[in-house]
Amino acid sequence: MGSTLNSKWLPVTSTVTVALALLSASTAVISLYFCRKKSKVLYSKIQELEISLNSCLQNSAAERQGRIRAQQDLRKALAEPKSENLEQTSYPMTPIGLVQSCFSTRNGTPRQPLLVPLARACLVFDSARVPPASLEGLVEYSHCWIIYVFHLNTNLEKLWKHPSRSKFKAKVRVPGLKGGKMGVLATRSPHRPCPIGLTVAKVEAVRGNMVLLSGVDLVDGTPVLDIKPYLPYCDSIQGAAVPEWVMVDNVLAVASVNFSEGFSSSLSDCWETAKKKSLYASPDELQCLIKQVLSWDIRSLSQRNQPHDPLIINWKWGRSTK
Numbered sequence: 001m002g003s004t005l006n007s008k009w010l011p012v013t014s015t016v017t018v019a020l021a022l023l024s025a026s027t028a029v030i031s032l033y034f035c036r037k038k039s040k041v042l043y044s045k046i047q048e049l050e051i052s053l054n055s056c057l058q059n060s061a062a063e064r065q066g067r068i069r070a071q072q073d074l075r076k077a078l079a080e081p082k083s084e085n086l087e088q089t090s091y092p093m094t095p096i097g098l099v100q101s102c103f104s105t106r107n108g109t110p111r112q113p114l115l116v117p118l119a120r121a122c123l124v125f126d127s128a129r130v131p132p133a134s135l136e137g138l139v140e141y142s143h144c145w146i147i148y149v150f151h152l153n154t155n156l157e158k159l160w161k162h163p164s165r166s167k168f169k170a171k172v173r174v175p176g177l178k179g180g181k182m183g184v185l186a187t188r189s190p191h192r193p194c195p196i197g198l199t200v201a202k203v204e205a206v207r208g209n210m211v212l213l214s215g216v217d218l219v220d221g222t223p224v225l226d227i228k229p230y231l232p233y234c235d236s237i238q239g240a241a242v243p244e245w246v247m248v249d250n251v252l253a254v255a256s257v258n259f260s261e262g263f264s265s266s267l268s269d270c271w272e273t274a275k276k277k278s279l280y281a282s283p284d285e286l287q288c289l290i291k292q293v294l295s296w297d298i299r300s301l302s303q304r305n306q307p308h309d310p311l312i313i314n315w316k317w318g319r320s321t322k
Contacts (some may be wrong), residue, residue: 006010141203
């Protein structure tokens with residue numbers, strides 16, 4: 001009886017098994033169909049994106065070439081005088097830093113760099129224009145060139161006038177000629193057709209966006225346009241010739257400098273007020289700076305031509321004896 005019942009259910013079981021197999025196969029076929037369809041859609045989108053990307057790259061390359069050509073045309077237009085009028089030729093230049101110097105006024109500032117080794121300054125750069133990373137490696141050089149603006153010139157207003165009305169002096173008096181004149185471009189006079197100065201200074205340290213310098217001839221607040229490292233192999237020219245009147249510039253040297261009584265104590269009193277902002281470590285070091293400055297005659301030519309005792313010259317901070 002039992003075997004008869006099992007034999008009756010065999011055809012039903014086989015039918016169910018076949019149905020399930022067919023259903024599974026149909027599901028696989030349907031899944032494969034949708035996968036292929038989806039793959040075709042994705043492949044089509046990828047092709048569209050590749051075409052779009054190539055188009056963007058071509059447009060970007062064309063724009064870059066256009067910018068390069070525009071910049072070249074602009075530089076050419078700026079460099080070529082229009083109608084032989086140099087006033088229409090200009091270049092975008094702006095100060096990138098300011099000098100914090102031990103010299104607060106033009107009077108008394110050394111005439112040339114490195115004459116006063118203790119003359120110190122801090123060059124502070126505008127971080128927006130000169131990130132601190134721009135100064136990496138500068139400390140490995142002993143000296144640097146500084147390009148700056150003579151911002152305290154008394155005749156700056158002449159530069160905004162037409163040359164026919166500026167009354168700009170083509171010749172200036174030079175100390176070495178004892179009042180004699182020389183062409184301004186043959187001198188280092190600050191009163192120039194374009195008030196740009198060039199000096200060299202010793203690099204003491206680099207801290208963030210600041211460069212500590214010594215041996216400077218820069219007044220406080222001087223705007224700086226650029227600095228460049230000093231390269232002895234090409235910046236120092238052996239056997240370079242200069243006029244004789246330049247060689248006699250040592251007439252400005254002072255034989256000895258003596259300070260009046262009470263000067264040291266007065267300086268110490270001033271030091272207590274200014275030491276937090278000073279570039280010097282002690283009153284004695286500051287006094288050494290003053291002595292180095294006074295070792296070169298800091299008077300202007302007109303001041304030296306005024307009647308005075310030929311042996312003694314009294315200064316605000318001391319007494320210099322020739």
